[in-house]
Amino acid sequence: MKKTVITIGIIVVLLLGGLLFLQNVNINRLGTDSYYTQVIGDGEPIESQTSSGEIYTDYQYSLSGYNTDGNEITLDFKATKQLRQGAFLQVFVKDDKVVTSYEEVTTDEIPEKVLEQLQ
Template sequence: MKKVYFGVGALFILFIAGLMTLMTVDFNRLNKDYYYLQITTEGEVEEYKLDSGEIAKTYWYELPSYNEDGKEHTLKFSATKNLRNDAYLKLYVKDGNEVTSYNEVQFDEIPKKAQEQLK
């Protein structure tokens, strides 16, 4: 009987650990290529009306970005707000040109070869 309780307890712990992992892992950033860029222009605003009647805005950017080797690639991506001018971003890219996520980084967090291109 103790083996049954031990087995059920172990399965419960594994279930909770799996649930916690699913809640904390951002699958939009998992196994993606990284590109770095600097925001140098205002986003192009696209407005649309939601079912509730509220107006929502999307800001589109198309800027040159650089991978860890310093190779340039122009990427188009959107944001829900107008991004800060001169901010450095790390883009998470899938299939060569689909930006799935981004986050702001400091200049010293960017790989050296990409830094050289962004100066």
Template structure:
């Protein structure tokens, strides 16, 4: 019984660590900063169960902390557009594209990126 319990605990721990590593790999990437300048393109869709939902599609120019430019395309799964003039820190991954974004205060945007954004 002890061997089974130890084996089960080991499998759970290994699976947990593997999932944590996979999450880091998928969500890691380069950080870019954008300023929301449009309301985005509204997309009304339905999920597999037939429930309606709204996405907003964005294509914005982002800049890294050195001021290098990248065109970033992503969807915001919200029932309203992102706040205009908001600054976002966007994580971009070579395999997945944009993996995440979060609103940040203007003072947290690196100076070179801020200068390119015109703020």
């Protein structure tokens, strides 16, 4: 009886820990490099259709991005909405090519070396 209670307790703790991990960690950002960019210009609209026939629009962007060392790369990615003109983004890149995620940041969150190159 004691072993069963301990086993069930361990399983519950592992399940709760797994749920907390999934809620609080963006898996798309694990093992990526951070680059910073500024949205310049409108994204190119790309219309697509779901299997049910619903039409939706993504926006394709191609922007210059800089890492904390000041190295520049071209960031090609899609967004599900038109990004705000002039917004600063932190872009998460895997294998120096694949953008896995991005988020809007303030100028206070951008390293000074990178901010000089963006402005």
